[in-house]
Amino acid sequence: MNNKTKLDQGAGSGTRVVWGGEQGGHPYNATQTPIVLSAAYGYQDIDAWYDVALGKAPGFIYSRMSNPTVCVLEDKLCELEAAEAAVAFSSGMAAISGVLHSFLRQGQRVVSTRDSYGGTNKIFEEFLPRMGVEVTLVDTLDTQAIEREVARGCALLYLETPTNPTLKVLDIQRLAAAAKRVGALVVADNTFATPLNQNPLALGVDVVVHSATKFLSGHGDVLGGVVCGAELLMAQVRHYREINGAALDPFSAYLIIRGIKTLALRVRQQQASAQVLAEYLCSEALVESVNYPGLAQHPGHAIACAQMRGFGAIVSFVLKGGMETVVRLLPHLKYAHRAGNLGAVETIYGPARTTSHVENTLEERQALGISEGLVRISVGIEDTDDLLADLRNAFAAVRREQGQGKPVQPQAQCPGVEA
Numbered sequence: 516m517n518n519k520t521k522l523d524q525g526a527g528s529g530t531r532v533v534w535g536g537e538q539g540g541h542p543y544n545a546t547q548t549p550i551v552l553s554a555a556y557g558y559q560d561i562d563a564w565y566d567v568a569l570g571k572a573p574g575f576i577y578s579r580m581s582n583p584t585v586c587v588l589e590d591k592l593c594e595l596e597a598a599e600a601a602v603a604f605s606s607g608m609a610a611i612s613g614v615l616h617s618f619l620r621q622g623q624r625v626v627s628t629r630d631s632y633g634g635t636n637k638i639f640e641e642f643l644p645r646m647g648v649e650v651t652l653v654d655t656l657d658t659q660a661i662e663r664e665v666a667r668g669c670a671l672l673y674l675e676t677p678t679n680p681t682l683k684v685l686d687i688q689r690l691a692a693a694a695k696r697v698g699a700l701v702v703a704d705n706t707f708a709t710p711l712n713q714n715p716l717a718l719g720v721d722v723v724v725h726s727a728t729k730f731l732s733g734h735g736d737v738l739g740g741v742v743c744g745a746e747l748l749m750a751q752v753r754h755y756r757e758i759n760g761a762a763l764d765p766f767s768a769y770l771i772i773r774g775i776k777t778l779a780l781r782v783r784q785q786q787a788s789a790q791v792l793a794e795y796l797c798s799e800a801l802v803e804s805v806n807y808p809g810l811a812q813h814p815g816h817a818i819a820c821a822q823m824r825g826f827g828a829i830v831s832f833v834l835k836g837g838m839e840t841v842v843r844l845l846p847h848l849k850y851a852h853r854a855g856n857l858g859a860v861e862t863i864y865g866p867a868r869t870t871s872h873v874e875n876t877l878e879e880r881q882a883l884g885i886s887e888g889l890v891r892i893s894v895g896i897e898d899t900d901d902l903l904a905d906l907r908n909a910f911a912a913v914r915r916e917q918g919q920g921k922p923v924q925p926q927a928q929c930p931g932v933e934a
């Protein structure tokens with residue numbers, strides 16, 4: 516496809532998300548990207564077919580290799596992350612494992628941090644060691660310790676910033692420079708920040724991954740993942756996907772393309788509300804601590820100010836009384852899903868125990884410093900005042916119950932949690 520909308524160099528983020536990667540020239544003069552559901556693409560001319568198959572001519576052969584709808588999404592991500600190439604996968608985890616399998620070999624070593632999405636952590640703790648890859652997970656806030664481990668030699672440095680669900684912020688530029696000194700590849704999960712707030716490639720990272728299930732699609736109705744970087748690297752990732760088979764389906768690609776068009780509008784509203792909720796939570800007596808990079812007292816605030824254009828729409832907080840208080844609080848919220856997802860237009864509350872770290876045992880969560888009272892809020896696009904009032908009312912209800920000495924029902928469950 517070579518009919519792409521050309522964006523002005525200085526086009527703003529609201530314009531880039533709408534027009535970036537859009538191909539135009541669709542059948543029937545359709546203004547929207549068609550969903551091309553064909554598994555295979557037919558040729559009269561065997562030589563022309565062979566040229567496409569060998570990559571000597573543009574075109575499509577089979578949708579596990581490439582698909583016209585999926586290609587538009589990949590082009591859009593290239594625009595948003597200023598990347599040469601992108602490769603879409605069937606989920607964020609497929610994208611992350613695709614990257615790790617594309618670049619790692621037996622006997623190599625990976626350095627990463629203790630705070631990462633629980634699924635990513637499982638790859639590090641369970642699957643990579645099985646392949647004979649050594650993994651060292653370092654205290655996320657100890658930048659010097661990460662640098663020391665990298666300096667010992669590694670093939671790949673994996674960063675997630677801000678982290679899920681603890682919202683710790685890593686200094687991307689400094690850590691990428693440490694990795695370059697030992698010739699290691701740097702991979703960064705940019706799901707929480709979104710390309711609107713942070714572009715890791717511009718800070719020295721080689722490969723960016725996204726769970727497109729989250730803010731990119733934005734409506735909680737599709738799974739997807741995208742990997743971006745230089746064409747030479749993406750050729751390896753594309754080759755892996757072709758054989759591994761975790762390609763994104765065209766209908767999901769269409770939903771993600773549609774979602775991205777409102778990314779700027781959504782995230783601006785969501786992060787403005789996130790700041791208000793985080794500040795309120797700091798004043799709430801039942802709250803032990805609040806994690807949000809937009810708070811001046813957050814340990815990563817200065818780095819976030821330097822490398823991010825906004826602080827994102829995820830806030831987490833630790834409740835006094837642990838899971839008992841979580842079980843009391845969550846049912847009182849009116850404008851909230853209680854579910855294991857984030858980045859959607861609706862506000863979503865979830866304890867780490869049943870969302871990001873559901874794969875981990877209690878002992879593993881404790882070792883990772885994930886408290887049972889930790890709750891993550893994915894702030895939606897609802898009106899800020901309504902979200903604030905909802906949270907205030909929920910806390911007031913808990914206080915009333917506690918004042919009445921109402922016991923917690925042992926069978927009480929947070930509705931809507933992941934199985």
Ligand code: PLP
Pocket residue numbers: 606607608609632634675679704706707725726727728729738739740871
């Ligand atoms: N990366 C981060 C930061 C996440 O929060 C998640 C899921 O919660 C993933 C990756 C995995 O994405 P998916 O659920 O699309 O596989």
